[in-house]
Amino acid sequence: MSVFFYLAAFIMVTRIAKTFKFSPLRPKWKPMFSTAQLAIALAYPFSEIAGDGISSIIAGGILLYLVYFGLREQDFKPFKPYLEAHYPLIGVAFVYGLTKLILPKFVSEYEEYSLIPIVAAFIYVLGRWAASKKQMEQINIFSQRNAELDRLVAERTAELTNQKEELQATLEQLQATQQQLIQSEKLASLGELTAGIAHEIQNPLNFVNNFSEVSMELIDEMKEELEKGDKEEATAIANDLKDNLSKIIHHGRRADGIVKGMLQHSRASSNVKEPTDINKLADEYFRLAYHGLRAKDKSFNAELETHFGDQLPTVNIVPQDVGRVLLNLFNNAFYAVHQKQKDNSEGYKPTVTVSTIAKDKQVFITVRDNGNGIPEEVKDKIMQPFFTTKPTGEGTGLGLSLSYDIIVKGHNGKIDVKSEENSYTEFTISIPG
Ligand SMILES: Nc1ncnc2c1ncn2[C@@H]1O[C@H](COP(=O)(O)OP(=O)(O)OP(=O)(O)O)[C@@H](O)[C@H]1O
Numbered sequence: 001m002s003v004f005f006y007l008a009a010f011i012m013v014t015r016i017a018k019t020f021k022f023s024p025l026r027p028k029w030k031p032m033f034s035t036a037q038l039a040i041a042l043a044y045p046f047s048e049i050a051g052d053g054i055s056s057i058i059a060g061g062i063l064l065y066l067v068y069f070g071l072r073e074q075d076f077k078p079f080k081p082y083l084e085a086h087y088p089l090i091g092v093a094f095v096y097g098l099t100k101l102i103l104p105k106f107v108s109e110y111e112e113y114s115l116i117p118i119v120a121a122f123i124y125v126l127g128r129w130a131a132s133k134k135q136m137e138q139i140n141i142f143s144q145r146n147a148e149l150d151r152l153v154a155e156r157t158a159e160l161t162n163q164k165e166e167l168q169a170t171l172e173q174l175q176a177t178q179q180q181l182i183q184s185e186k187l188a189s190l191g192e193l194t195a196g197i198a199h200e201i202q203n204p205l206n207f208v209n210n211f212s213e214v215s216m217e218l219i220d221e222m223k224e225e226l227e228k229g230d231k232e233e234a235t236a237i238a239n240d241l242k243d244n245l246s247k248i249i250h251h252g253r254r255a256d257g258i259v260k261g262m263l264q265h266s267r268a269s270s271n272v273k274e275p276t277d278i279n280k281l282a283d284e285y286f287r288l289a290y291h292g293l294r295a296k297d298k299s300f301n302a303e304l305e306t307h308f309g310d311q312l313p314t315v316n317i318v319p320q321d322v323g324r325v326l327l328n329l330f331n332n333a334f335y336a337v338h339q340k341q342k343d344n345s346e347g348y349k350p351t352v353t354v355s356t357i358a359k360d361k362q363v364f365i366t367v368r369d370n371g372n373g374i375p376e377e378v379k380d381k382i383m384q385p386f387f388t389t390k391p392t393g394e395g396t397g398l399g400l401s402l403s404y405d406i407i408v409k410g411h412n413g414k415i416d417v418k419s420e421e422n423s424y425t426e427f428t429i430s431i432p433g
């Protein structure tokens with residue numbers, strides 16, 4: 001009879017081994033399964049020598065150990081119901097074995113009947129196996145799904161890595177483009193400046209031309225007087241001539257100064273800080289910006305007001321850089337008043353004011369215009385690179401972002417904005433003196 005118990009033990013190990021066939025756990029348990037199968041196969045004939053009773057008890061012990069071992073191991077958790085289904089069979093094995101040892105006569109008398117509980121317990125195990133098989137299939141499906149998920153994750157990761165690399169390349173491209181744009185913004189501000197400078201040169205040049213012409217006429221007159229012998233008149237004319245020539249020299253020098261200034265500006269920013277007269281710098285760029293705009297659009301007019309503090313110390317700055325900042329502030333201000341002027345010309349007096357003051361070891365430069373103001377919702381954005389409300393071609397939106405870099409990062413200063421819609425805009429730059 002003990003053959004049933006050994007058979008159950010062997011089937012148990014074989015079945016579990018079989019379900020591990022495609023599992024990643026197989027390498028871990030395979031040797032164990034083989035050893036157990038061999039041990040059971042060998043234990044049966046040997047224990048049979050000691051008689052059916054002892055053999056049944058040993059088989060019960062083997063079964064009990066296998067169930068105990070399986071329930072303890074995490075890897076065999078899905079087999080729990082199947083393993084537990086062996087308890088009745090184990091019980092039967094012990095009872096049968098012991099009864100056979102103690103009451104061999106009784107057992108041999110009712111041998112046929114003892115088969116009933118054994119077969120019943122055996123069938124019970126088989127039944128539980130069918131049920132747990134379904135569970136195992138589900139587990140298999142899960143592990144297949146897991147593998148599929150792993151594959152998908154790997155695919156997505158590869159895709160994301162690709163995308164990241166593409167983005168990186170795009171970012172690098174954008175950064176290069178941004179550098180180019182900043183460069184061209186600098187050139188554009190130079191262009192505006194040149195227009196202003198041309199206007200400034202025009203003035204002294206007109207003087208030089210006019211006085212030269214007049215002087216030529218005077219020389220003819222002087223010749224005539226000399227021929228006539230009127231020395232006195234000739235001397236008077238010579239004096240006039242001298243006056244004229246000194247005016248020509250004066251205006252020539254002015255033009256010379258302007259050209260020198262232009263050359264200085266066109267040179268790349270030296271980034272060298274030097275003590276600078278802020279009032280002079282502001283005044284110079286104020287007029288340059290205005291005339292630069294006027295050169296482009298003759299219909300444009302504005303009042304220029306200046307309130308320069310008289311006790312201003314010289315400030316250590318990079319003049320070209322701060323000049324560029326001022327130029328942008330002035331251009332923005334003139335642009336704003338020009339827009340408002342175009343909308344309602346009746347009674348509107350476009351005015352741009354620049355004031356300077358020294359306070360608390362700082363120098364403040366304020367540029368105020370009575371244009372349309374900055375709407376509340378865009379106030380936070382105006383310093384962002386490329387933010388502009390101007391039509392394409394008229395503004396790159398880099399002016400204030402460059403200004404911010406120059407003043408805040410380059411000079412440890414600050415830029416503040418105050419504005420009221422339809423009323424005014426006021427930018428204040430403060431630089432430590
Ligand atoms: N004085 C001002 N009045 C009204 N809006 C202003 C004034 N100054 C700046 N802004 C607003 O801030 C935006 C950004 O100014 P920013 O100087 O940075 O660029 P931009 O003038 O548009 O172009 P760019 O200076 O590069 O030619 C402007 O487009 C405008 O909307």
Ligand SMILES: [Mg+2]
Nearest residue numbers: 328332399400
């Ligand atoms: Mg601007």
